[in-house]
Amino acid sequence: MTAKVERLVNLTVALLETNQPMSLAELKRRTGYYDQADQRAARRMFERDKDELRRLGVPIATLPLPFSDEVGYRVVRREYELPDVDLTAEEVAALALAVRLTGGEGTPLALAKLAARAPDPAELPEPTTRVELADEAVGAVADAILDRTAVRFAYRTAAGVTGVRTIDPYAVVRRRTAGYLVGRDHDRDALRAFRLDRMTELPVAVGEAAAFERPSDLDVAAAVQGPEVEGVEVELAVAPAARWAVELRGGQATGRIHEGEPVMVLAELDPVRDRSWILGLGADVTVLAPASLREAVMASLDAVTEVAQ
Numbered sequence: 001m002t003a004k005v006e007r008l009v010n011l012t013v014a015l016l017e018t019n020q021p022m023s024l025a026e027l028k029r030r031t032g033y034y035d036q037a038d039q040r041a042a043r044r045m046f047e048r049d050k051d052e053l054r055r056l057g058v059p060i061a062t063l064p065l066p067f068s069d070e071v072g073y074r075v076v077r078r079e080y081e082l083p084d085v086d087l088t089a090e091e092v093a094a095l096a097l098a099v100r101l102t103g104g105e106g107t108p109l110a111l112a113k114l115a116a117r118a119p120d121p122a123e124l125p126e127p128t129t130r131v132e133l134a135d136e137a138v139g140a141v142a143d144a145i146l147d148r149t150a151v152r153f154a155y156r157t158a159a160g161v162t163g164v165r166t167i168d169p170y171a172v173v174r175r176r177t178a179g180y181l182v183g184r185d186h187d188r189d190a191l192r193a194f195r196l197d198r199m200t201e202l203p204v205a206v207g208e209a210a211a212f213e214r215p216s217d218l219d220v221a222a223a224v225q226g227p228e229v230e231g232v233e234v235e236l237a238v239a240p241a242a243r244w245a246v247e248l249r250g251g252q253a254t255g256r257i258h259e260g261e262p263v264m265v266l267a268e269l270d271p272v273r274d275r276s277w278i279l280g281l282g283a284d285v286t287v288l289a290p291a292s293l294r295e296a297v298m299a300s301l302d303a304v305t306e307v308a309q
Helices: 003-017 024-031 039-055 089-101 107-116 137-147 220-225 240-248 275-280 291-308
Strands: 060-064 071-075 150-156 162-175 178-185 190-195 204-206 232-238 252-258 261-269 285-289
Touching (some): 003 039, 024 039, 024 071, 137 150, 137 178, 137 204, 162 220, 190 220, 240 261, 275 291, 285 291
Antiparallel strands (some): 150 162, 162 178, 178 190, 232 261, 232 285, 252 261
């Protein structure tokens, strides 16, 4: 990760954390940057960084400071961030299951923080603005996004097919627990989103800088939402411990019994996105229908069990 990228990230964090516009002097104190002896050089560096972030889509507002002739700067969260994803009780249960079944260093703590929905940094007293970024795929594409340079990487699809992709990188975004690189796929000449954890090799820059322009109408959120899937009717055999969760989801009793447990039906479940909710209920539910969802859930449980062993 270059010093410039880290500086831009920390400047963005500082501007997000404040509830009031900050002067350049306050930004110097918070971030430790722009501390050159030559004040004009410090101002020029800040203006270049500010313009760079605006080109990347960070909505930096310039606002008058109270009781001063100076101006201040801030980023309003609702104008910058993707809509918040509220975790339901069922999704928290799914995360808790993942915490129990994974033993990777740092993974349980990270999932626990997500499940607890840690406070907004803006609500913490004197928050730090220092961010140390891991040297991973996001670091490998950060410079390419800023320099508008194409990148090439090996990629494994959800179906397990591996190939090489060449992308004009526009942005990195996080949806739920996965990070995505959004950009134009050269082979398909279309906007695509690629999960960072499916890259089998770190991306490398190819070609010249300033080789493309980021579309002015780019909708990053839409790029990672995926296609709409038609809902299906699902039948579950439900143990007493999970009945409240199924009823909360809209489940209705059928009056039938399967192996000693009541059968409940849920209408219009997404067979892909709602699968994690079913997995989160663990052994307290058994999928009876449709058969395709039953097989998918069993395969997921087998895969989780294999990884946990």
